Amino acid sequence: MITHLRHVDLAVTDYAAQLDFYTGTWGLKAEHSDSGITFLAAEGSPEQYVVRLRQAADKRIDLIAFGVASTADADALASRLAADGVRLVTEPGKLQTPGGGYGFRFFDNEGRTVEISADVAVRRHRAIEEGESVPVRLSHVVINSADPEGTRRFYEKHLGFALSDTLTHPRMGDMMWFLRVNAWHHSLAIARCPHPSLHHASFELRGLDEYMRGTGRVLRAGVEKIWGPGRHLAGNNTFSYFLDPSGNTMEYTTELELIDQDTWHPHLYDFSDPAVSDQWGTANAMNEFVAKRSFNDPDRGLFVAPPV
CATH class of the missing domain: 3.10.180.10 (2,3-Dihydroxybiphenyl 1,2-Dioxygenase, domain 1)
Structure with missing residues (x-):
């Protein structure tokens, strides 16, 4: 639904x-x-x-x-x-x-x-112009989970999410699951982590030029870059990851893959292959430091409803 x-x-x-x-x-x-x-x-x-x-x-x-x-x-x-x-x-x-x-x-x-x-009212919005490096939309959210297999089952069973792709590692096993609710490759992904928390939120930009302009603007502002720029294999989207002032990871992306849901078959990608994490080879290497930065702080709001 x-x-x-x-x-x-x-x-x-x-x-x-x-x-x-x-x-x-x-x-x-x-x-x-x-x-x-x-x-x-x-x-x-x-x-x-x-x-x-x-x-x-x-x-x-x-x-x-x-x-x-x-x-x-x-x-x-x-x-x-x-x-x-x-x-x-x-x-x-x-x-x-x-x-x-x-x-x-x-x-x-x-x-x-x-x-x-x-039935939420539609906001008056506009077409983003060529060269304008502001987000077009919220692309996807990735959550850290201490029980990723159980979390995947929950969203598939109760909410109808479908698996698009999985990242695996020869030593650590399956590490990340990409889930979709429409033709976008993923709207939600689940990452294995010692504790539940936000892994990152991702924002779609108009195109490659706007994505690179946005990445450069944030770099010039002195914001800490964690990883990127590059292009993932799962989802085929670009990525530049930054830390916001609270230590939450935020991503600029573009060109997230649109798939034919009737014919799509999920892939199992070996994350130890550098081309899986970054097809271009332009991003800094994915290592333990980069991974731990996206573990984030343990979420303090589990089973506690927000007041608003």
Whole structure:
């Protein structure tokens, strides 16, 4: 029933610094603000917002939000989840966030809050111009999981996600699973990690030139680059990973693969092959340092519903 990824909501301890980073450096637009909370839109996206920042005492993922086609689908999905023993955070009803709509929230298997919504008003957006290096949309979210096999089963069984590809390693086994809900190669991915946390959120730019311009702008701003620029094999998308002021990994990308879901067969890619992580060979080598930077801090919000 899920149609697409809507937004990722982050609680941060350094709200002012984060807001300055996302609006002044990353290229998002603050559309709605209140005391200690801001809803950030991507100029090219019809979604009301793609990131929500909230001032908090603990750093956490507040929630990850996905869309469904109708209120009937939201009701049906909520009923099915409840019948399967999934713990609902809120019952289906009117949403009080920008754009309104109808939806509900629940905890996934590791305690992340997930929101499902329908009938959210479309934001007035615009076509991103040639050379304009601001995000078009939120491309995908990658989560760290201490039980990645269980997390994959949860999203496939309860939410209908489908596997696109898997990264594996000769010594460490399967390491990352790419899951889709539409023709985009992935909207969600799951990485093996010692603890649940945000691995990264990825933002689509208009094209290769805009992606490189954006990468250069963020570098010139002095933001710490973790990895890139390069092009992955799984998803065939470009990547430049940076750390935001809270230590969350954020990615600029473009040209994420669109697949024929009727004929697609998942690949098992050997991550020890450098061409799997970076087809171009332009990025710094993937090593233990790079991997650990994306482990992030343990999420402090598991099985605790966000206050907003």
